[in-house]
Each structure stands twice: as C-alpha cells, then as structure tokens.
Amino acid sequence: MSRTIQAGCVAIDGRAVLILGEPGLGKSSLALALIDRGGVLVGDDGVTLAAQDGRLIASPPPNIAGLIEVRNVGLITLPTASGVPVALALMLDPAAERLAEAAEVFELDGASVPMLRLWPGSPVLALRAEAALRRWGLSFAAPAPHMGATP
Secondary structure, eight states: OEEEESOEEEEETTEEEEEEESTTSSHHHHHHHHHHTTOEEEESSOEEEEEETTEEEEEOOGGGTTEEEETTTEEEEOOEEESEEEEEEEEEOTTOOSSOSSOEEEEETTEEEEEEEEOTTOTTHHHHHHHHHHHHOOOOOOOOOEEEOOO
C-alpha cells in the first residue's frame, strides 16, 4: 500500500531525506539547497511513500513528478529519483530544541525512520540536514534508486 503525504523529499547518495513541516517554513527551500549540494529531487509538496519489508520507500507522485516550487520564481522542472529508501525525516519546527539528545520516530504503515526537528531559520539549514543524515540516518545496503529525467 502506498500513500501520498504533503512533504518534500530529496535523495542523497541513495538515501531519502523526508522534509516535513507546516506550510511556509521552507521545505522547498531546504530541498532546493540540498539539490544544489548534489541531492536529487524525489518530491516537492508531495511524496508517495510505501512500506516495503520494514522500510519506507519514497517516490514522486506522478502528477507533480520533477516539479519544485521556487518561491518568487515559479515552478521549475528537475530530474527525479524514485524508489529511494527513506533514511531520515526532518521536521522543520521553529520550537526545535537546541541540542537533540535522541531522534524521534516517524512511522507510517508499520515502517519507521528516525526523525529530527530542525529550526527552519538557519542560514546553513542544508548543512544541518546533511549532518543529521550522517548522525541519525539509517544506512542501507541496497541497489541504487532509479533516476531519470522527468517527462
């Protein structure tokens, strides 16, 4: 079973980072910054998640695949990754604690991943997201996700 949730998602070295948060907190901006640093778009403002063998697998919803909203610019089209295992969920939260002592858990359909809250106002949010992935993200020994140009 798969379902589409309102979130952003970027693949970094074969591991998906799910970006959660209220509208206007910078989910698309964080995704764009991670893409600029070498990540690949999975989805913006919508991600299809499927629980498979205890993992969450992220793919772009067909109706918005490859599209990302760049505030004050408009929608742009980028290459996408599909079928990427989610290693970490990041919740953009203005009330995030300064130091994380433990990761929370994001769970969907019986599959779970670590979740960390990040303060969205940081000018180095992409660097924090990458550090969070290194420290808290799940590791996978699996084939690389399918990557291709969006039609």
